[in-house]
Amino acid sequence: MPGTARIGIAGWTYAPWRGVFYPKGLPHRAELEYAAERLDSIELNGSFYSLQRPSSWRKWAAQTPDDFVFSVKGGRYITHILRLRNTREALANFFASGMLSLGPQLGPLLWQLPPNLPFDVETLDSFLGALPRTAVEAASLASESTLEEDRRDTAAPADRPLRHAVEARHPSFADPAFPRLAREHGVAVVVADTAGRYPLLREVTTDFVYVRLHGDEEIYTSGYTDHALDRWADDVRTWLDAGLDVYAYFDNDVKVRAPYDAMGLRARLSGLG
Numbered sequence: 001m002p003g004t005a006r007i008g009i010a011g012w013t014y015a016p017w018r019g020v021f022y023p024k025g026l027p028h029r030a031e032l033e034y035a036a037e038r039l040d041s042i043e044l045n046g047s048f049y050s051l052q053r054p055s056s057w058r059k060w061a062a063q064t065p066d067d068f069v070f071s072v073k074g075g076r077y078i079t080h081i082l083r084l085r086n087t088r089e090a091l092a093n094f095f096a097s098g099m100l101s102l103g104p105q106l107g108p109l110l111w112q113l114p115p116n117l118p119f120d121v122e123t124l125d126s127f128l129g130a131l132p133r134t135a136v137e138a139a140s141l142a143s144e145s146t147l148e149e150d151r152r153d154t155a156a157p158a159d160r161p162l163r164h165a166v167e168a169r170h171p172s173f174a175d176p177a178f179p180r181l182a183r184e185h186g187v188a189v190v191v192a193d194t195a196g197r198y199p200l201l202r203e204v205t206t207d208f209v210y211v212r213l214h215g216d217e218e219i220y221t222s223g224y225t226d227h228a229l230d231r232w233a234d235d236v237r238t239w240l241d242a243g244l245d246v247y248a249y250f251d252n253d254v255k256v257r258a259p260y261d262a263m264g265l266r267a268r269l270s271g272l273g
Helices: 028-036 054-062 076-081 088-096 099-105 121-130 135-142 177-185 226-241 258-269
Strands: 005-010 041-044 069-073 106-112 164-167 191-193 208-213 245-250
Touching: 005 069, 005 258, 028 041, 041 245, 054 099, 069 099, 069 245, 076 088, 076 106, 088 099, 088 135, 099 106, 099 135, 106 208, 121 164, 121 177, 164 208, 208 226, 226 245, 226 258, 245 258
Parallel strands: 005 041, 005 245, 041 069, 069 106, 106 164, 191 208, 208 245
Antiparallel strands: none
């Protein structure tokens, strides 16, 4: 059976989008709902900068359709400060913060590694092995959280698989050992288009593909031409035909290109572009 594609944007709260993508006068509180009417997924990146509150996760779920999916970016404290070492307490707090209340709206967990973190087999193997593979495993880990009670969501989630993806940015990850290790753990290697700044790795290592489109010619800034969107649509169709699910997010937000490029790619995959 063909896979399922989710096409979206990385984040949705950007001041330059107001009056351009978001209609003038649209209340800020309505921006997520507006974006969710035009796309079927968003990569939630506020979780990268700080732990979110349980009330926020519940609010976001309520503002989006039941079949909408959030991918969630892992905390930089885990990836950039701890650098994947001694992460158990930090992982417990991350999963206790409320994301499990999303239920079926919870998509893959994205772990973006810093550009100055080289590939180390033992460190990555240990980290990937510590990641929970199901919601129940995540809830069990979250029970070890040291967060204050009002910052924790202790409700028992319905069990379902969890997916993880790793975005590597150090050139040393262009090593066959990296996708081999990811394959052993059932973790996706992120296909990241960064206008040549970081490695573009296209290895398929599990049952889904995670794509981050940061800019065609200039990272975070340039939009994608019709030709470029056609090429990415062809790639997505190839993965879907192979039975893989695809999550693709545009992160070229500086010049308000991300939502339009995401809608353009989605239209192509729907046969409308």
